[in-house]
């Protein structure tokens with residue numbers, strides 16, 4: 001039986017976090033001194049696999065592996081291979097969102113396992129700015145990773161968080177660079193998830209403002225392109241490419257929500273922005289895992305909220321949620 005929530009939204013998309021750890025420390029995502037989940041609480045590869053199969057049995061057709069940085073988990077490629085075998089047999093798409101650092105090592109394996117497109121997060125084309133933003137000097141490695149992914153035949157979409165006074169002036173360059181290589185670019189508004197050193201008010205750049213800036217340079221027309229994600233796409237006449245806008249703050253998209261998230265410890269969060277939680281690890285470790293898992297998914301459908309309540313207005317305000325995006329699965 002398919003998964004339908006109390007607002008009649010069909011859930012067909014799982015974002016599965018395989019680790020909350022990361023080899024970068026992006027300033028909008030986590031603090032430099034982040035506390036990570038104890039390893040013994042993280043699901044094993046077999047548990048992650050069984051869990052994913054439980055979702056597929058309930059009508060989930062798309063799975064995105066994420067984190068933290070999914071490619072820092074050592075056995076991650078084994079999970080990709082195992083899930084890749086479900087493609088065409090219940091699963092329509094297997095993909096991942098990555099910071100790109102380890103793509104040089106894994107791109108070919110990902111493609112061989114059946115991954116067709118990936119999203120790579122890259123907020124700047126400037127090496128020093130990257131080092132300041134990600135607090136690690138990884139810019140060249142990410143660019144090499146993107147090149148390796150494309151050489152392996154993977155379609156790459158670039159995700160960039162729009163940040164006030166940081167990459168704000170660079171967005172047209174990012175767009176020209178991505179479109180020049182046939183890659184879509186999606187811009188994201190920063191969300192108040194978890195404590196970071198900076199104040200969210202200083203980071204937040206409304207995409208309505210970016211749009212005005214872009215409209216002065218490009219003729220953007222609405223595109224019919226849909227990925228099943230929250231981005232709304234536009235075609236840029238001048239570059240022939242596509243730009244997406246993910247606007248949790250200035251344009252809510254929760255009406256069309258089709259997803260849930262599971263953390264590396266098996267906690268299902270029906271909403272990225274909500275406190276609701278269902279413990280799938282307990283179900284997986286019960287005497288009748290498949291039945292308990294299915295019952296847990298029904299409980300999740302009953303408590304999935306209508307929408308998030310994000311706001312970034314007051315300086316010094318607490319985050320909407322203490323949970324970082326890297327723990328929930330961004």
Ligand SMILES: Nc1nc2c(ncn2[C@@H]2O[C@H](COP(=O)(O)OP(=O)(O)OP(=O)(O)O)[C@@H](O)[C@H]2O)c(=O)[nH]1
Nearest residue numbers: 097119159188227228229230231246248259272330
């Ligand atoms: N508020 C909110 N933001 C989301 C949600 N899904 C994705 N995002 C944001 O969009 C960013 C980019 O998501 P991606 O990993 O590229 O996934 P996507 O946009 O669904 O992917 P596509 O399938 O390529 O469209 C995430 O890191 C989040 O910041 C969601 O359900 N709610």
Ligand SMILES: C[S@@+](CC[C@H](N)C(=O)[O-])C[C@H]1O[C@@H](n2cnc3c(N)ncnc32)[C@H](O)[C@@H]1O
Nearest residue numbers: 029067068069097098099121190191325326330
């Ligand atoms: C949490 S990361 C996980 C996957 C991988 N490490 C990466 O960076 O692509 C997924 C996405 O979330 C975005 N992100 C992280 N924290 C965010 C926040 N507070 N608001 C908006 N987007 C955020 C990142 O830019 C990235 O595109």
Ligand code: SF4
Nearest residue numbers: 022024026029068099
């Ligand atoms: S956004 Fe991704 S790469 Fe950056 S710190 Fe968060 S999890 Fe790591």
Ligand code: SF4
Nearest residue numbers: 254257271272307308
């Ligand atoms: S914020 Fe929650 S309800 Fe809105 S799209 Fe994201 S997961 Fe769905």
